[in-house]
Amino acid sequence: MSGITLLMNIARGALLAQQKGLDVTGHNIANVNTPGYTRQALVLQSSEETSLNRVKLGFGVNADSVTQAFDRFITKSIDQKTSSLAEYETEKSTLDYVQGLFNEQTGNGLNRDMADFWNAWQDLSNNPGGIAERTALLEKAQNMVQEFQGIRNGLTQTKDEMNINLKGGIEEINTLDDQIAKLNARIVEAEAGGTKANDLRDKRNSLIQNLSQLTDISYLEKDDGALTVTTKSGVALVDGNLHWTLSQQGDDIYWNDITSDISNQLTGGKIGAWLDLRDDILPQYMANMDELAGTMIQQVNNLHYNGYTSAGQTHKYFFDPISFTAVLTNGTWTGTSIPAAGGTYASTAPAGTFQFTVTSASGTVGTDAITLGWTGPGGTSGTVNFAGGGGYVAGTMVDVSQGLQISLGAGTVVNGNTFSITVAPNFTDSAKTIALSSDVADTPANIAASQSNDPAETGNNQNALAIQALQDGQLNIKKWTYQNRGGIQSSTNQLGTMDEYYNILVGDIGLMDSQAGQNQDLQQSLINQLNELRDSVSGVSLDEEMVNMMKYQYAYIAASKMVNASDELLRSVLNMT
Amino acid sequence: MRVTQATIYQNINQNISKLTEQLKNVNEQIASSKRINRPSDDPLGLTHALNLKEVLSQINQYGTNINHGQSWLQATESTLQSAEDLIIRAKTLATQMSTETYDATERANAAVEVQNITEQLVQIGNTRVNGRYIFSGDKDRTQALDLNLSIHQAVAGSGNNAAYTGTATSSGTYTGLYSKGYVVQITTGGAVGVAQYKVSEDGGVTWGPDNAFTTSTAPTNIYDSINSREVPPNQGAQIAFTNSGTLTVGDRFTVEVSQYNGDSDEMSIIIGPSAQLEINVAGDTAFGQAGDTANNLFDMLAGLKNSLQDNDTLGVQAAIERLRNAQDNNISNLADVGSRLNRIEVNRNMLSDLEANNTNRLSGIEDLDIAKASLELNSKQMIFQAALYSAAKVTELSLLNYMK
Numbered sequence: 001m002s003g004i005t006l007l008m009n010i011a012r013g014a015l016l017a018q019q020k021g022l023d024v025t026g027h028n029i030a031n032v033n034t035p036g037y038t039r040q041a042l043v044l045q046s047s048e049e050t051s052l053n054r055v056k057l058g059f060g061v062n063a064d065s066v067t068q069a070f071d072r073f074i075t076k077s078i079d080q081k082t083s084s085l086a087e088y089e090t091e092k093s094t095l096d097y098v099q100g101l102f103n104e105q106t107g108n109g110l111n112r113d114m115a116d117f118w119n120a121w122q123d124l125s126n127n128p129g130g131i132a133e134r135t136a137l138l139e140k141a142q143n144m145v146q147e148f149q150g151i152r153n154g155l156t157q158t159k160d161e162m163n164i165n166l167k168g169g170i171e172e173i174n175t176l177d178d179q180i181a182k183l184n185a186r187i188v189e190a191e192a193g194g195t196k197a198n199d200l201r202d203k204r205n206s207l208i209q210n211l212s213q214l215t216d217i218s219y220l221e222k223d224d225g226a227l228t229v230t231t232k233s234g235v236a237l238v239d240g241n242l243h244w245t246l247s248q249q250g251d252d253i254y255w256n257d258i259t260s261d262i263s264n265q266l267t268g269g270k271i272g273a274w275l276d277l278r279d280d281i282l283p284q285y286m287a288n289m290d291e292l293a294g295t296m297i298q299q300v301n302n303l304h305y306n307g308y309t310s311a312g313q314t315h316k317y318f319f320d321p322i323s324f325t326a327v328l329t330n331g332t333w334t335g336t337s338i339p340a341a342g343g344t345y346a347s348t349a350p351a352g353t354f355q356f357t358v359t360s361a362s363g364t365v366g367t368d369a370i371t372l373g374w375t376g377p378g379g380t381s382g383t384v385n386f387a388g389g390g391g392y393v394a395g396t397m398v399d400v401s402q403g404l405q406i407s408l409g410a411g412t413v414v415n416g417n418t419f420s421i422t423v424a425p426n427f428t429d430s431a432k433t434i435a436l437s438s439d440v441a442d443t444p445a446n447i448a449a450s451q452s453n454d455p456a457e458t459g460n461n462q463n464a465l466a467i468q469a470l471q472d473g474q475l476n477i478k479k480w481t482y483q484n485r486g487g488i489q490s491s492t493n494q495l496g497t498m499d500e501y502y503n504i505l506v507g508d509i510g511l512m513d514s515q516a517g518q519n520q521d522l523q524q525s526l527i528n529q530l531n532e533l534r535d536s537v538s539g540v541s542l543d544e545e546m547v548n549m550m551k552y553q554y555a556y557i558a559a560s561k562m563v564n565a566s567d568e569l570l571r572s573v574l575n576m577t
Numbered sequence: 578m579r580v581t582q583a584t585i586y587q588n589i590n591q592n593i594s595k596l597t598e599q600l601k602n603v604n605e606q607i608a609s610s611k612r613i614n615r616p617s618d619d620p621l622g623l624t625h626a627l628n629l630k631e632v633l634s635q636i637n638q639y640g641t642n643i644n645h646g647q648s649w650l651q652a653t654e655s656t657l658q659s660a661e662d663l664i665i666r667a668k669t670l671a672t673q674m675s676t677e678t679y680d681a682t683e684r685a686n687a688a689v690e691v692q693n694i695t696e697q698l699v700q701i702g703n704t705r706v707n708g709r710y711i712f713s714g715d716k717d718r719t720q721a722l723d724l725n726l727s728i729h730q731a732v733a734g735s736g737n738n739a740a741y742t743g744t745a746t747s748s749g750t751y752t753g754l755y756s757k758g759y760v761v762q763i764t765t766g767g768a769v770g771v772a773q774y775k776v777s778e779d780g781g782v783t784w785g786p787d788n789a790f791t792t793s794t795a796p797t798n799i800y801d802s803i804n805s806r807e808v809p810p811n812q813g814a815q816i817a818f819t820n821s822g823t824l825t826v827g828d829r830f831t832v833e834v835s836q837y838n839g840d841s842d843e844m845s846i847i848i849g850p851s852a853q854l855e856i857n858v859a860g861d862t863a864f865g866q867a868g869d870t871a872n873n874l875f876d877m878l879a880g881l882k883n884s885l886q887d888n889d890t891l892g893v894q895a896a897i898e899r900l901r902n903a904q905d906n907n908i909s910n911l912a913d914v915g916s917r918l919n920r921i922e923v924n925r926n927m928l929s930d931l932e933a934n935n936t937n938r939l940s941g942i943e944d945l946d947i948a949k950a951s952l953e954l955n956s957k958q959m960i961f962q963a964a965l966y967s968a969a970k971v972t973e974l975s976l977l978n979y980m981k
Contacts, residue, residue, distance in 0.1 A: 111630060112634070122638050126645045126646075457840065458719070503628050517617060
């Protein structure tokens with residue numbers, strides 16, 4: 001082929017190619033504001049040249065393909081940072097709420113309620129017989145109790161909300177996985193012919209970014225264009241056109257309905273933040289609030305219990321008493337009889353360890369008389385006797401001290417053998433269950449302000465003075481740290497007053513919140529930079545597209561002139577005859 | 578670098594929203610005039626602020642306590658001053674009547690005046706603050722003094738052996754003129770009826786002879802043969818023991834016969850961190866112990882009155898000396914109260930210094946420097962306006978403006 005027809009063909013090809021260029025430019029302009037859209041470009045190629053009378057001539061232009069200005073590395077980095085950002089954002093917004101629970105900035109929080117409570121004891125010490133002072137003390141105590149409960153319940157609710165959020169998040173992951181798997185199938189199908197399915201890929205990339213917001217993921221593109229997606233720790237989510245669902249059951253998350261918790265394998269993103277909040281951060285604050293409330297109950301009750309009411313009565317509780325747990329540990333114990341702890345250890349008795357030693361000769365429980373010597377907390381000691389000759393029935397509880405009981409099972413005991421029982425107050429849920437005891441709640445006269453059993457000593461304020469002194473009492477209060485999603489729960493003793501303990505706790509939350517905020521800002525600025533980088537490669541510049549449009553437009557006009565020219569040439573040839 | 582429209586718009590968006598947030602923060606700080614509006618604004622500062630708030634609340638409470646203590650001590654002070662006047666009047670009267678220029682009728686009239694003085698003393702001794710008797714020790718709802726002597730409840734000694742499980746009860750009609758601090762002490766151990774005892778009238782200084790219980794349960798008259806002018810033996814106070822357990826040698830039971838109904842306990846208030854101050858003077862400190870004839874003001878007045886009625890000049894002269902003792906005692910109590918009032922004043926000043934100091938520190942942590950914040954607001958405002966202006970200019974620029 002040669003001559004005018006060739007020219008005509010070249011012009012036709014040029015028209016089509018420039019037209020296509022305008023189409024691509026139009027597509028770019030149309031998507032200038034589409035998130036995740038990757039700029040496309042038409043690849044033009046000159047047609048293979050041909051030899052005509054030893055002159056090499058080109059055959060014009062070919063629109064070869066449409067490519068995407070896509071940077072895999074930046075996109076991957078953005079996905080990762082998106083996870084971190086979503087994690088910190090979620091943490092920050094939750095902690096913002098949590099620190100609001102403490103309500104300290106307005107000066108109406110527990111800090112003030114506790115100060116009011118102690119001050120009310122001082123008011124009472126100024127007038128121990130005064131009903132008004134007693135009633136005011138109960139009111140202040142009730143305010144404090146409610147504030148404790150309010151904070152604690154707020155924390156519990158926030159923790160429960162994390163599970164609701166998780167449920168939604170997991171649904172979203174499943175939906176995204178499903179969509180990605182479907183897109184995988186379509187991309188594989190579309191690209192089987194060799195052309196790139198640019199817009200489908202864009203769509204898939206933005207789904208991947210949404211998935212990254214939920215949790216840390218890894219992904220890999222296979223040769224056929226399909227993506228394999230796993231969590232960072234390797235839990236498979238999507239492979240080709242297959243995907244696996246996650247489901248939530250209580251606090252557990254199952255993969256593919258296999259009943260084994262995989263929640264520890266989900267890190268980062270909103271899900272990671274929710275799990276961290278649910279299993280570490282919130283339970284830690286709950287435990288510390290419980291510790292504080294428990295200490296308050298225990299300390300006040302211990303003094304109150306031994307004081308005297310207006311009527312000269314004693315052994316009244318101020319708060320509902322705390323229960324004790326008794327844990328038995330065998331020391332050297334070679335006998336076959338199994339010792340057991342029982343009874344209800346008095347809640348105002350000192351915590352500590354009871355050490356038991358078999359002081360009688362070795363023998364068989366029930367048959368021989370057996371004596372255990374013991375030493376207990378606070379320097380107490382004594383003996384427990386188990387009668388021989390059938391006098392003691394194995395397994396029967398015998399009093400030791402302060403309500404603690406022990407029993408020996410059937411079998412033998414060996415002289416000199418030891419075991420110990422550690423009694424410790426059980427502070428779990430204290431901040432939730434803290435309440436005024438029924439002793440005092442409706443009976444202000446039952447507040448034990450006095451240390452004299454003589455009801456005539458209406459002015460005896462010794463016990464009120466002792467209790468108010470707790471405000472400045474330096475105590476060792478356990479401070480809990482939860483790590484590894486509750487896997488590690490450790491505590492250290494923090495020396496200070498109860499009020500200080502609380503103030504530091506509020507400071508901790510503020511610190512954690514402000515750190516989450518700083519991390520969020522950092523991740524945000526990193527993402528901004530990466531987005532700029534990504535946009536500089538993949539984004540649509542209107543000016544650029546305008547220039548391209550003019551470029552294609554003029555080329556189109558020129559090509560149409562070529563059609564004119566060849567038309568005229570043809571006409572003149574036709575007119576020659 | 579290639580800059581796209583998306584980048585420009587995103588930057589504009591982010592910058593403006595960041596600036597808006599900063600403006601909001603400055604505005605919030607100015608509106609609340611607080612630098613810290615939530616724990617995360619300054620966690621460490623907040624912890625300090627909370628500690629300081631608590632200290633301030635404590636200081637405030639100490640102030641309340643101190644006001645209360647001051648009103649007690651001032652009432653005590655003025656009462657003791659009135660007592661001082663009454664003692665001086667009694668002493669002057671005794672001095673007058675001890676001279677031989679007065680006759681029996683005049684002395685009898687003086688005796689009536691001494692009775693008046695006693696009554697006034699009882700009246701001021703029953704001074705109340707907010708309905709509470711300030712001279713009753715910590716039995717502040719019990720009237721401190723009666724005009725007449727009464728037999729108080731028998732009290733087992735704190736050092737008693739616990740082997741005696743019964744109770745001792747006092748009864749009888751006291752017919753004596755003077756207060757008594759009867760002490761029954763067991764001298765031979767055993768059950769009631771077997772044991773033997775001795776009796777002291779003056780709180781255990783001097784003792785009568787050993788006695789055996791007459792019956793096991795009947796009230797046993799515990800008066801005995803201490804014979805002195807001021808303390809005649811015709812008293813009529815009795816103590817009975819229920820027969821339960823064993824009395825041990827050394828066990829003591831006290832029966833006070835006095836005008837005073839309170840106890841010797843002190844009442845303290847909190848005036849500072851682990852600082853307490855006693856705010857009362859117990860009636861037995863102010864007017865003398867029961868049975869302590871040398872120091873009990875009521876006994877002295879009763880003795881004086883008796884001597885005047887009996888026209889006994891020697892007795893009147895003896896009373897002058899004892900009243901001088903009472904005056905010394907009263908002055909020393911006044912000095913004590915005065916020094917406590919002084920301590921309260923010193924403490925109040927110290928607390929107000931402490932309050933000012935802590936308020937300043939709190940303000941330094943928590944409060945906003947308004948001038949600085951206003952400047953910041955201005956600069957933020959300007960930056961915000963500049964950013965808006967520049968955004969408007971940048972977005973105007975487009976090739977489209979030049980294409981036809």
